[in-house]
Amino acid sequence: MWKTRRGDAQPQQPPGRYDRRFNAPIWGQKGLLMFSMKWLAALALAVAGLGAAPVHAQAPGTKLPPVVLEELAQTGAKSFDDFLGRAVLIEFFAYW
Amino acid sequence: MQETWGSKGLSIIGVTDEGKGDTEKWIAAKGAKYAYGYDKGGALARFFGVTGIPHVVIVDATGTIVYAGGAGGYSDELLAKATAGALPKPLWEWSPAAKGVKSALLKRQYKLAIDEAAKLGASDDGPTIKAAVESMVKSKVELARSAYAKGDFLGAESLAQALSKELDGLPEKAEAQKVAEDVKANADAAEVIKLQKQVAKIREKAPTKRKDIESALEDLARIQKSPKAGYAATEAEQLVEQLRAALKKDR
Numbered sequence: 572m573w574k575t576r577r578g579d580a581q582p583q584q585p586p587g588r589y590d591r592r593f594n595a596p597i598w599g600q601k602g603l604l605m606f607s608m609k610w611l612a613a614l615a616l617a618v619a620g621l622g623a624a625p626v627h628a629q630a631p632g633t634k635l636p637p638v639v640l641e642e643l644a645q646t647g648a649k650s651f652d653d654f655l656g657r658a659v660l661i662e663f664f665a666y667w
Numbered sequence: 668m669q670e671t672w673g674s675k676g677l678s679i680i681g682v683t684d685e686g687k688g689d690t691e692k693w694i695a696a697k698g699a700k701y702a703y704g705y706d707k708g709g710a711l712a713r714f715f716g717v718t719g720i721p722h723v724v725i726v727d728a729t730g731t732i733v734y735a736g737g738a739g740g741y742s743d744e745l746l747a748k749a750t751a752g753a754l755p756k757p758l759w760e761w762s763p764a765a766k767g768v769k770s771a772l773l774k775r776q777y778k779l780a781i782d783e784a785a786k787l788g789a790s791d792d793g794p795t796i797k798a799a800v801e802s803m804v805k806s807k808v809e810l811a812r813s814a815y816a817k818g819d820f821l822g823a824e825s826l827a828q829a830l831s832k833e834l835d836g837l838p839e840k841a842e843a844q845k846v847a848e849d850v851k852a853n854a855d856a857a858e859v860i861k862l863q864k865q866v867a868k869i870r871e872k873a874p875t876k877r878k879d880i881e882s883a884l885e886d887l888a889r890i891q892k893s894p895k896a897g898y899a900a901t902e903a904e905q906l907v908e909q910l911r912a913a914l915k916k917d918r
Contacts, residue, residue, distance in 0.1 A: 633731070633732050634730055634731055634732070634822075634826075635726045635730045635731070635732055636714065638711060639710070639711075640680075640682065640704030640705060640706060640711070641704060641705045641706075641707050642687065642704060642705050643680075643702060643703070643704040644691075644694075644702065644703055644704065645694075645699075645700065645701065645702050645703060646678075646680070646702030646759075647757070647759035647760060648678075648702065648757065648758075648759050649759070651680075651704070652773060653757065653758050653759050654678050654680070654757065654758075655754075655758060655772055655773060656728055656753060656754035656757075656758070656772065656799065656800075656803055657676055657677065657678045657728060657753050657754055657757050658676050658677045658678070658725065658726065658727050658728050658746070658749040658750040658753045659677070659678050659679075659680060659725070659726045660668075660677060660678070660679045660680070660723060660724075660725050660746075661680055661681075661682055661711075661723065661724040661725075661726070662679065662680070662681050662682065662701075662721050662722070662723050662738065663681075663682050663683070663706075663712055663715075663717050663720055663721060663722040663723075663724075664681050664682070664683050664703075664720060664721050665683055665685050665720045666683070666685055666689045666690050666692070666693035666694075667685075667689075
C-alpha cells in the first residue's frame, strides 16, 4: 500500500510515472523502460526496413577497406592497422 | 580459440557499436578475454550488412574477406587457409628492435621490411619475421594472379598496380607487373572492367528505398545480359541476390 499527500490509502502500485487519466504506467520500472526502449529500437529498425537489410554486405573475395575502431581494449594494438599481416576474425557483438 | 589459432596467425577482435559503460560491464561479467573495439556510428557493421548478432567476418593475412556470416558457419579448414602466410606474432608483440620492420610494413614498403628483418637476430625473431614478410609478398602476388585467372580483371588490375609500387626492389614486382600487362593485353578486360565499375558504383550507392533498389536491379540485369560481362555478371548476380533479399525483407 502507498499513501497520497493527504494520507489516503491507495492500492499497491509499482513505483514509476503514471498517466493520471488512465491510472496506467507511462514508463513504469526500469525493466519496463528497458523493455520499451528495446521495442522502440526494434520498431525503428522495422521502420528503417531496408536500411537494415544486407544491401552493403560484402562478399568473400573482396578487400577489407580501411577500418577505424575506437578505444581498442584488451590488446596491445593501438589501431586496426596493427593487425597488418595477421588473419583477423571480427565478431560483431552486443552486450544485451 | 585464440589459444589454438593465435600462434598460427589469427587475431580475434570483438566489435560493437554499443556504449562503452554497458559494454565494459558485460565484458567483465562474461570474463571475455579477447580484444574489442568500438565501431562508433556502426559504419563497419553497415559495410558488412550486419543484421544479426553475433556476426563474424574473417579476413585473411592479405586483407581479403574470406568469410562473412553466422558465428558457426566457418570451418577449421577455412581458418587454416586464412592464416596461411600470416605473421605468427602480431606487430605489437615484436621486439623493439623490429621497429624498422614494423614501420616499413605499415608503409607497405616490403623490400625495406625484408631488409630490416634480415638485420635482426634470432633472439628478436628476425628469421621468423623475415620469412613471414616474404610469405606475405608471395601471397599478395598470388592473389593478383588468381583474380586474373577467375576473370576479376578489375581486382587483378588494381592489386597489380598497387603491388608494382609496394614491391619495388623485389623480384616479385615483375610478377605483379606481368599481371597488370596481362590485363591490358586481354581483349575482353576493358569491357569487363567497365561493367565491374558500374556494379561497384551501384554497391557503393547502397540503395535502401524500394524504387531505388528496383532501378538498381534493372541496371544490374542489363549488365548481366551484356555478352561480354564475364566476371562483372558474377558480381552483378551477387548484388542482385542481396538487393532481392532486401526487397523481400521489406514486404
